[in-house]
Amino acid sequence: MIIGYVIGQATTQEALILAERPVRLGTYVVLEYDNVKALGLITNVTRGSPMLDDNMNDIEIVQRLKQFNNSIPVYTKAKVKMLCDMNNHFLMPDIPPFAGTPAREAEDEELKSIYSQDGQIRIGSLIGKNVEVKLNINSFARHLAILAATGSGKSNTVAVLSQRISELGGSVLIFDYHGEYYDSDIKNLNRIEPKLNPLYMTPREFSTLLEIRENAIIQYRILRRAFIKVTNEIREKLKEGQIPFSTLNSQFYELMRDELETQGNSDKKSSAKDEVLNKFEEFMDRYSNVIDLTSSDIIEKVKRGKVNVVSLTQLDEDSMDAVVSHYLRRILDSRKDFKRSKNSGLKFPIIAVIEEAHVFLSKNENTLTKYWASRIAREGRKFGVGLTIVSQRPKGLDENILSQMTNKIILKIIEPTDKKYILESSDNLSEDLAEQLSSLDVGEAIIIGKIVKLPAVVKIDMFEGKLLGSDPDMIGEWKRAEENERIAKGFADFGTEIGD
Ligand SMILES: Nc1ncnc2c1ncn2[C@@H]1O[C@H](COP(=O)(O)OP(=O)(O)OP(=O)(O)O)[C@@H](O)[C@H]1O
Numbered sequence: 215m216i217i218g219y220v221i222g223q224a225t226t227q228e229a230l231i232l233a234e235r236p237v238r239l240g241t242y243v244v245l246e247y248d249n250v251k252a253l254g255l256i257t258n259v260t261r262g263s264p265m266l267d268d269n270m271n272d273i274e275i276v277q278r279l280k281q282f283n284n285s286i287p288v289y290t291k292a293k294v295k296m297l298c299d300m301n302n303h304f305l306m307p308d309i310p311p312f313a314g315t316p317a318r319e320a321e322d323e324e325l326k327s328i329y330s331q332d333g334q335i336r337i338g339s340l341i342g343k344n345v346e347v348k349l350n351i352n353s354f355a356r357h358l359a360i361l362a363a364t365g366s367g368k369s370n371t372v373a374v375l376s377q378r379i380s381e382l383g384g385s386v387l388i389f390d391y392h393g394e395y396y397d398s399d400i401k402n403l404n405r406i407e408p409k410l411n412p413l414y415m416t417p418r419e420f421s422t423l424l425e426i427r428e429n430a431i432i433q434y435r436i437l438r439r440a441f442i443k444v445t446n447e448i449r450e451k452l453k454e455g456q457i458p459f460s461t462l463n464s465q466f467y468e469l470m471r472d473e474l475e476t477q478g479n480s481d482k483k484s485s486a487k488d489e490v491l492n493k494f495e496e497f498m499d500r501y502s503n504v505i506d507l508t509s510s511d512i513i514e515k516v517k518r519g520k521v522n523v524v525s526l527t528q529l530d531e532d533s534m535d536a537v538v539s540h541y542l543r544r545i546l547d548s549r550k551d552f553k554r555s556k557n558s559g560l561k562f563p564i565i566a567v568i569e570e571a572h573v574f575l576s577k578n579e580n581t582l583t584k585y586w587a588s589r590i591a592r593e594g595r596k597f598g599v600g601l602t603i604v605s606q607r608p609k610g611l612d613e614n615i616l617s618q619m620t621n622k623i624i625l626k627i628i629e630p631t632d633k634k635y636i637l638e639s640s641d642n643l644s645e646d647l648a649e650q651l652s653s654l655d656v657g658e659a660i661i662i663g664k665i666v667k668l669p670a671v672v673k674i675d676m677f678e679g680k681l682l683g684s685d686p687d688m689i690g691e692w693k694r695a696e697e698n699e700r701i702a703k704g705f706a707d708f709g710t711e712i713g714d
Pocket residue numbers: 362363364365366367368369370371606656657658673674675676677683684685
């Protein structure tokens with residue numbers, strides 16, 4: 215059905231149409247001209263009247279005109295972003311439409327040939343259309359950023375994608391900052407306790423746990439020497455069967471404390487030794503449940519075909535950084551091992567999801583996680599390690615990492631500075647698409663990158679299970695509390711009667 219005609223000058227990137235009736239932002243249109251069958255997306259709509267233009271400043275004229283019932287001529291103009299030439303392998307059109315070219319709404323079948331056929335993972339449907347959108351799972355290895363203002367649907371998107379990837383036999387590892395996935399009823403869930411075994415850790419990871427910064431050179435040297443000596447000693451004793459498993463953790467604690475004392479004494483600055491000892495003892499007091507030398511290597515905990523979730527809720531941000539960076543390092547190293555010798559290492563590709571990514575991948579801080587996430591962003595694709603970062607503060611993200619996220623699922627973004635930051639870090643997000651971000655509703659997203667054939671404006675499916683992060687049912691909880699108070703009062707009155 216024709217909705218309007220091209221007017222003015224058009225380019226191969228965009229055209230302006232004068233519409234016969236109001237059209238909706240995000241509508242897909244088809245322009246056919248000179249053997250081109252161009253698919254376009256309406257990215258901007260304006261309505262006006264030649265009779266009541268911006269210069270009108272007499273309200274009486276408007277009132278008199280209004281008395282003549284709709285005799286005011288109005289127009290609707292819509293900007294169309296050209297997406298592809300469906301007659302030429304979905305490449306961009308090489309000639310622009312001419313003025314007068316009719317624009318019609320795209321048929322569902324035409325849109326299905328683009329959005330529903332090649333992908334493997336359903337994520338939702340084109341907004342206002344009965345056209346499902348399927349994502350190309352292989353392109354997840356080119357990394358993905360899920361960005362949105364708070365409450366716009368990031369967690370729902372992660373849950374829908376993770377569950378459907380696992381149902382295809384794929385593997386996801388979510389670092390769960392708020393515990394919303396760990397306590398959810400996502401299918402194929404594999405809960406992983408955030409345990410760290412020093413025998414599989416690097417000195418740098420262990421020093422991060424103790425909040426010994428990179429620039430605390432003397433402290434780090436003391437810790438590093440002690441950590442290497444103690445872990446090597448424990449490995450030797452384990453090999454000779456000299457340490458019972460049950461005393462491993464306590465032995466580690468005592469050996470470390472003694473060795474830190476020794477290493478510290480050999481250093482001129484005894485204050486550095488005291489500082490390291492304090493940090494070690496404080497950490498072990500607070501997080502002894504995280505350090506566990508009986509715990510297996512994390513690679514053995516991550517399961518294929520599962521949504522593997524590491525809950526970070528009981529850790530502070532430094533310990534979270536140590537846990538996440540340790541997992542990322544072990545996964546990348548282990549996938550490299552497997553690629554080299556097929557009988558060792560992690561035997562399947564995996565997608566690592568970092569929630570609240572602006573905390574771990576901040577542009578203003580050099581965390582260990584940022585180092586390993588950058589390594590995976592650069593090298594991961596070759597080894598089947600895809601990174602997915604999730605954030606409601608895009609402008610807080612490291613721009614190098616964000617720019618390496620080839621794919622983006624961008625839900626509602628309100629902050630202009632966030633929008634600008636995303637635009638600057640995406641070579642496949644155009645200004646006019648970015649303009650639409652503030653008008654998206656909850657659960658609506660613009661999807662760009664290799665995971666879709668063309669930019670898509672999608673209503674993401676609702677996760678059919680329960681997510682902790684979903685908005686609380688306040689009314690329901692108030693009613694339940696009132697009911698419980700009534701029951702409790704009933705029992706109390708009953709008790710009093712018996713007493714009398
Ligand atoms: N695709 C969707 N369709 C309908 N409702 C949705 C959709 N996605 C999310 N919602 C609803 O919006 C609310 C917020 O969703 P969600 O927790 O996923 O957002 P979020 O961006 O992760 O929020 P936060 O930043 O607080 O973690 C929830 O009540 C959820 O049910």
